[in-house]
Amino acid sequence: MWIPEGIVLLAAIIILLTGLRLKNAKLLAGLARFSLLLTMLATILIKTYSWKHHLDTLISELWFMDHIAFVMKLTIEITAWFVLGLGVHYTQHEDIGSGEYYALTLFAVLGMLIVASAAHFMVLFVGLELFSLAIYALVASQCHISIGIEAAIKYFVTGALASGLLLYGISLIYGATGQLAFVPLMQDLGVIANGHSLLISFGVICILVGVAFKLGVAPFHMWVPDIYEGAPLSVMLWIATTAKIAAFAILVRLLWNVLAPLGSIWQPLVQFLALLSILVGNTAAIAQSNFQRMLAYSSIAHMGYLLLAVQLNTESAWSVALFYMLSYVIGTLTAVAVILLLQHKHAHIKQINDLCGLHQRHPWLAFILLLAMFSLAGVPPLLGFMAKWQIVQMLIEQQQIGYAITAMLLTIVGAYYYLRIIKVIYFDDLQPLDPAKPNIYPPALLAVQPTASIMAALCGGSLLFLGIFPAQLLQFCLQVF
Amino acid sequence: MISLLDCFFYSISSMLVASSLAVILVRHPVRAALFLVLSFVMAAMLWMLLEAEFLSLVLIFVYVGAIMTLFLFVIMMLPAEESLSWKKWRGFPFALLLFALLLSLLFYMLKHSLLLGASASPADTTSTYTNTQAIGHILYTQYALPFEMIGILLLVAMVAAIMLTFRGRRVDAKGQCINKQVRASKQDQLKLVNIPSEGEKG
Structure with a gap:
């Protein structure tokens, strides 16, 4: 049952040991990616095996083997595979691709896999700490750059605070019910849902705040832009995609598998978090000139839309939230993939204006970035549009028309900063980096990277393909919950 | 009483x-x-x-x-820095407000006797178990999985700490090479030079 986790753990330790002698980042990354492929295979095999033999979806009250766990694990593994593949050249170039770097990424994957099938508060919390701790260290992996250290310390302190709040909430709920395992706890909470005590609602609020910190939604978002800016790009991609899926998995486990009977407590709070995140994310992103900071605010806004689906607390709403999460992850992956391909040793792309005239130099990369931006903005016929449309449809079905209108109006505000990037790429002229060296332009390829380019194209293509034919994916998401 | x-x-x-x-x-x-x-x-x-x-x-x-x-x-x-002066603490009113809010929340909860009502008291046990045995028993059976995970967590913490503090060997670091010292022979170290004494010059 623990074969996928075992493979990841084994691979992490092997990489840690071989990394002592082996300094070839490409080989280490290859090893890590190979182990992730094996993990995917193992996940699928175990799922089909347990499905065929009708095995119990719960193992000794600690471990879920249900559809949610399967889907979350598979998405975490696939995005981790993409993130590692896209970041190989960058890590080599920035000289951070040591054995420890890849070992820590695999340990983070392990923590995420644990979180995805946690059926007990203890397992959930240890898994959460495992992947958080690994990511704190990864953020600081360029330890000679002060902005990276600053980001890591901020992330560490806010993350520790969030974990503390989460733990406090868990202890309050444990104190009120005497249960730590999810399945009996949910039954107990269902019984006392109407006459719940203040102790329980206080615990629920603490848990919600802790998860909101991890997910990076307003008003607990202050760390997000600094960490996106300060972390190395490959680690930032990690935080923006895989860690977000893991945070969503925690959200599903806590709100859907435990606290669903107490929806009357947390639904209004989640509504507030959702609307505030959409507002803060979309308006603050307009003022950003740094590409990574802009993506950070964009992620805050997207998490807001996600929570807008979550607050409905029905099976189909959770499915739509999962669909939205996938569309956000693919869109962000595509956008950052292009930026990762464009890092040149003379010119890091930090500012949005560094992308001036990308279309003239690299028309294909410009097109992929255009797809990503249109998808994140929610322009048909791309995947982002379908996801937003599903959420709005769900809100209207549940008679929450006010929320739907607010969300859509703020989406229009948000479209500005996505479209500005497209304007910079397509309509601005190339600007030499340094007047003394007129032949070096900022958007230059780091190196010819066929695999990473193919991966970026694959992400961009899937945005278009899934946008036009979303039925399969949507059907898949609907079957999960 | x-x-x-x-x-x-x-x-x-x-x-x-x-x-x-x-x-x-x-x-x-x-x-x-x-x-x-x-x-x-x-x-x-x-x-x-x-x-x-x-x-x-x-x-x-x-x-x-x-x-x-x-x-x-x-x-x-x-x-030791005496940086904790009250005058520099600008956030004091806000902290006081937050403190008052939390305290009133706490008293509200106490008034509803939610915390005191369910006060924990040790159950009268006449078992032959001791507390330590009970914890050990539950730790290695029911909670074996989280226990193993904490082991991995500690490994990660160790790896991360080493990665963040180890900067590699410095180029100008001074150190002994015992092999080299033992293998050293007179020919490598000592060079005999013939220097004519001053008396012979004249």
Whole structure:
């Protein structure tokens, strides 16, 4: 049952040991990616095996083997595979691709896999700490750059605070019910849902705040832009995609598998978090000139839309939230993939204006970035549009028309900063980096990277393909919950 | 009727509150750390009252014995700065507001007797188990999985700490190479030069 986790753990330790002698980042990354492929295979095999033999979806009250766990694990593994593949050249170039770097990424994957099938508060919390701790260290992996250290310390302190709040909430709920395992706890909470005590609602609020910190939604978002800016790009991609899926998995486990009977407590709070995140994310992103900071605010806004689906607390709403999460992850992956391909040793792309005239130099990369931006903005016929449309449809079905209108109006505000990037790429002229060296332009390829380019194209293509034919994916998401 | 247990409880918890307050009010960092030690000891005694003798001793061993000792070393090595002046603390009104809010929330909860109503008291057990055995039993059977995971967590913490502090061997680092020293022979080190004495010159 623990074969996928075992493979990841084994691979992490092997990489840690071989990394002592082996300094070839490409080989280490290859090893890590190979182990992730094996993990995917193992996940699928175990799922089909347990499905065929009708095995119990719960193992000794600690471990879920249900559809949610399967889907979350598979998405975490696939995005981790993409993130590692896209970041190989960058890590080599920035000289951070040591054995420890890849070992820590695999340990983070392990923590995420644990979180995805946690059926007990203890397992959930240890898994959460495992992947958080690994990511704190990864953020600081360029330890000679002060902005990276600053980001890591901020992330560490806010993350520790969030974990503390989460733990406090868990202890309050444990104190009120005497249960730590999810399945009996949910039954107990269902019984006392109407006459719940203040102790329980206080615990629920603490848990919600802790998860909101991890997910990076307003008003607990202050760390997000600094960490996106300060972390190395490959680690930032990690935080923006895989860690977000893991945070969503925690959200599903806590709100859907435990606290669903107490929806009357947390639904209004989640509504507030959702609307505030959409507002803060979309308006603050307009003022950003740094590409990574802009993506950070964009992620805050997207998490807001996600929570807008979550607050409905029905099976189909959770499915739509999962669909939205996938569309956000693919869109962000595509956008950052292009930026990762464009890092040149003379010119890091930090500012949005560094992308001036990308279309003239690299028309294909410009097109992929255009797809990503249109998808994140929610322009048909791309995947982002379908996801937003599903959420709005769900809100209207549940008679929450006010929320739907607010969300859509703020989406229009948000479209500005996505479209500005497209304007910079397509309509601005190339600007030499340094007047003394007129032949070096900022958007230059780091190196010819066929695999990473193919991966970026694959992400961009899937945005278009899934946008036009979303039925399969949507059907898949609907079957999960 | 106040029993002896209540007497113990109230005296220990008032000392706990007082020493915790002292941690943040005392100016000298070393004294603050020592007060923190005192509050850990008091918390351990509270646990002892709850008949949780294993946890109480672990708290003393781990926190007082290991963590706070390390902490004291670090504080003593840092230059003591008197930076904790009240005038510089600009966020005080906001902190006071937050404090009042939380305190009123706490009193609201106390008034509804939610915390006091369900006060924990040790169950009268006549089992042959001791607390330590019970914890060990549950730790290695029911909670074996999270226990193993904590092991991995500690490994990650160690790897991360080493990665962040190890900067590689410095180029100009001085060190002995024992092999080279042992293999050294007279021919490598000693060079005989013929220098004519001054007397022969003339």
